[in-house]
Amino acid sequence: MAIKNKTRYAILGVLSLMSGSGYDIKKFCDKTIAHFWNENFGHIYPVLAQLEEEGLISKAASSKDERRKEYSITAKGREEFCKWMMEPIEFQPARSELLLKVSFGSNIPKERVIEMIKLVKQRYESRLEEYRAMEESFLKNKKESEKPESVYWIAPLRYGIIATEAAIKWCEETISRLNG
Amino acid sequence: MAIKNKTRYAILGVLSLMSGSGYDIKKFCDKTIAHFWNENFGHIYPVLAQLEEEGLISKAASSKDERRKEYSITAKGREEFCKWMMEPIEFQPARSELLLKVSFGSNIPKERVIEMIKLVKQRYESRLEEYRAMEESFLKNKKESEKPESVYWIAPLRYGIIATEAAIKWCEETISRLNG
DNA sequence: ACAAACTATATCAGACTGATATATAATTTA
DNA sequence: TAAATTATATATCAGTCTGATATAGTTTGT
The missing domain is CATH 1.10.10.10 (Winged helix-like DNA-binding domain superfamily/Winged helix DNA-binding domain)
Structure with a gap:
């Protein structure tokens, strides 16, 4: 199989x-x-x-x-x-359209690549806001968040927050590298 | 389609x-x-x-x-x-086996979940080392890295580094949350 | 001389996606 | 109240992607 x-x-x-x-x-x-x-x-x-x-x-x-x-x-x-x-977690093959486009960026004007990354950054930022709102409302609900199994729900959410913050950081770094 | x-x-x-x-x-x-x-x-x-x-x-x-x-x-x-x-980048549906397993973690002993994340952390760490070695060798090769199009190759690599660092940070945070 | 590794193309079952079709129940709005 | 909209519920399909496997010639190392 x-x-x-x-x-x-x-x-x-x-x-x-x-x-x-x-x-x-x-x-x-x-x-x-x-x-x-x-x-x-x-x-x-x-x-x-x-x-x-x-x-x-x-x-x-x-x-x-x-x-x-x-x-x-x-x-x-x-x-x-x-x-x-x-069972141990299986390797998952990656397919990032963003990084594929960036790596072939020399085919289009630099300004369009910057535009593209700015758009992606905006999407990440609104996603981050959603995650943070979810985290806040979860922590407010003491009945839920004080259950011992709550850790299994907060951990994936924390992943979303940490990974999205990192992605935004990359967008900023890359935009300034393209500008500089 | x-x-x-x-x-x-x-x-x-x-x-x-x-x-x-x-x-x-x-x-x-x-x-x-x-x-x-x-x-x-x-x-x-x-x-x-x-x-x-x-x-x-x-x-x-x-x-x-x-x-x-x-x-x-x-x-x-x-x-x-x-x-x-x-064209703008399309939304990509996510499928993370790691986060799926974590969110259903209450079905197995906590120690097994910690073990699982520790294993994942090790994998991320060795991947990070690879990326850093790639970055170093790229920056050493001045002929390559000083080309104007080099930014399109270094940016995806930087994404790998930043995202993997974030993932490791999450592993550490989650392990200590599970222990504490 | 022989094994191993590399080059090169092709095929297939099975997994996954997203769109679409159908039909009823409940709720909202004009 | 009637019409429109939204929610519930199941099903199907073409098209895409994965990973394994098959086949076979060429190059390289020992």
Whole structure:
């Protein structure tokens, strides 16, 4: 097999915290892990069917809504998920359009490269503001932030903040290097 | 169309600097842009055929080696490449296995999470050393580093250094948060 | 002389993306 | 109240990217 299916584990991870439909899983992802993990319906539904077939999750029809299928993680699914959690993190190949464009920058006027980086910097800055607002509201909510498991939610957010700050620093450095 | 083919532009970018075979393009990528752009044969060869059909690159058979096909960028190809270079950078969906595992960390013993991050930190540290060695050897080579276009090569490398330093900082912060 | 490493192209299953289609329920607004 | 909009819910598809593998000739080192 070429690539390991990571969506499997994202879904099992979400279902380790709550039961719900494919739609609920997508909503949970968008609300909580979107800034470092992207999930889409095109992959969620086929993987849910596959996980059910393997007995890692179970399906129950909702009484209220005919359509709605509520998925829950099984003991076997929890086992499989924890097994994956213990495995070392795999190397992830990088693909940065920004750095690709910068490295071929000599093909276009220098001013356009500077413009491009300024635009990127703006995007990073508004993202940083979002992250900081999320951090602040999390720390304010003492009931949540004083739970022992809160560290697992604050750490990814801190990554976002630290990495975005670094990216902004790089933008500034690069703009001044291009100007100077 | 769902996703834009980025390999197209990576190949056109490489061919904007030099002519060569598919193998040469892969070699160039591995040597110079590998730390932020991954390319593989499985995509290079079909895209080369497609680019040739569109008249963006031209193929010439080598006199020495029957097999070898040498590709060069055409004027039309250069135009298409520059057009892409001028376009704003597209949003790239993130998928960080590290942060996914951290956020579901409550499923396994805390010590295992710390272990995991320590391993990741080691990897970042050795990567940082590589980047710093690359930077040093580039700055030593005055003939190269004093060229006006050198900024386009040093900037992506600087990104690698700054981003990796930030990642290490996050590892340290997170390990102490988990311990404390 | 032989093994190992390098050059070169090609193919494939499987993973992932983003767009789109469909249809009902709930909520808002004119 | 009716119309419009938004939310819920599932499904499909073309196109893109990955990593492994196959094949085969050339060069280099011992």
